[in-house]
Amino acid sequence: MRVDLHSHTTYSDGTLEPEELVSTAHKLGITHLAVTDHDSTGSLDAARAKAKELGMTLIPGIEINTREMAAVHILGYYIDDSDASFQKILDHHRRLRTQRAAMILEKLAKMGIKISLSDFDHREGAAAIGRPHIADKLREKGIVFSRQEAFDKFLARGKPGYVFYEGPSPKDAIEAILSCKGVPVVAHPGFSVSGQAILDLAKLGLQGIETFYPSHNPDQVRNFMDIAKKNDLLATGGSDYHGPGSGHERLGEMDVPEKIVEELLARKQKLFG
Ligand code: AMP
Ligand code: ZN
Ligand code: FE
Ligand code: FE
Numbered sequence: 001m002r003v004d005l006h007s008h009t010t011y012s013d014g015t016l017e018p019e020e021l022v023s024t025a026h027k028l029g030i031t032h033l034a035v036t037d038h039d040s041t042g043s044l045d046a047a048r049a050k051a052k053e054l055g056m057t058l059i060p061g062i063e064i065n066t067r068e069m070a071a072v073h074i075l076g077y078y079i080d081d082s083d084a085s086f087q088k089i090l091d092h093h094r095r096l097r098t099q100r101a102a103m104i105l106e107k108l109a110k111m112g113i114k115i116s117l118s119d120f121d122h123r124e125g126a127a128a129i130g131r132p133h134i135a136d137k138l139r140e141k142g143i144v145f146s147r148q149e150a151f152d153k154f155l156a157r158g159k160p161g162y163v164f165y166e167g168p169s170p171k172d173a174i175e176a177i178l179s180c181k182g183v184p185v186v187a188h189p190g191f192s193v194s195g196q197a198i199l200d201l202a203k204l205g206l207q208g209i210e211t212f213y214p215s216h217n218p219d220q221v222r223n224f225m226d227i228a229k230k231n232d233l234l235a236t237g238g239s240d241y242h243g244p245g246s247g248h249e250r251l252g253e254m255d256v257p258e259k260i261v262e263e264l265l266a267r268k269q270k271l272f273g
Pocket of ligand 1: 129148165
């Protein structure tokens with residue numbers, strides 16, 4: 001068994017189509033893959049079909065970015081993506097994202113960089129334009145060489161193209177995931193989420209901590225495992241793979257303990273029967 005519980009496709013800001021992502025994971029020996037696009041489940045049907053063909057287990061997931069300053073992203077596992085009210089919530093998030101993208105483009109325009117919303121391909125049900133998509137346009141225009149440079153020069157907090165995302169609160173995100181029988185887990189807390197903040201999220205229904213993550217150092221991994229153990233939270237993990245050229249390219253490298261798959265399912269069973 002080889003497990004990766006965090007990946008993105010072209011339905012959000014990944015560079016691979018769902019089928020390509022699943023085949024790539026299969027080639028790397030991954031047996032259990034969660035696809036966790038931002039605010040979209042549009043990739044899941046194709047990903048499930050491909051996984052079935054290849055004899056892999058596809059775990060339906062989501063990643064919801066919140067408005068919390070400390071960049072709280074909530075992952076949801078084993079969500080029911082056929083739930084109509086959940087889809088309505090995601091659609092609302094995508095609208096908020098589009099509004100924010102328009103505001104970022106206005107800021108860039110003031111710097112003489114002309115990009116319009118209509119320059120982006122849009123696919124029904126796909127996540128709205130996020131900063132990585134805008135970064136790609138800056139690269140296409142030859143203004144930067146990579147997504148990372150686009151963040152460093154324009155799009156990261158404190159840079160001239162930054163606009164705060166007025167998205168859902170962490171509580172809203174956790175509740176949305178629970179409402180479609182998903183298991184909510186805080187993504188990559190090592191970026192900026194404190195131990196105390198994790199405990200606050202646990203009071204709202206959070207079930208796990210993404211512990212095994214590319215940028216987490218051994219001390220952070222130990223610390224998150226410890227918090228998880230003491231608070232009846234799961235220690236999950238994944239690579240946050242966004243595909244070739246994305247700069248987030250470590251699919252399958254997190255050595256996520258395989259027992260996590262059973263633990264997630266047991267948690268779902270406990271919460272929802
Ligand atoms: P957005 O949802 O539009 O705010 O974009 C969030 C995504 O942008 C994250 O999932 C990361 O992949 C990427 N990202 C955020 N901050 C940075 C940064 N400082 N450098 C590079 N990528 C970043
Ligand atoms: Zn992303
Ligand atoms: Fe994230
Ligand atoms: Fe992610």
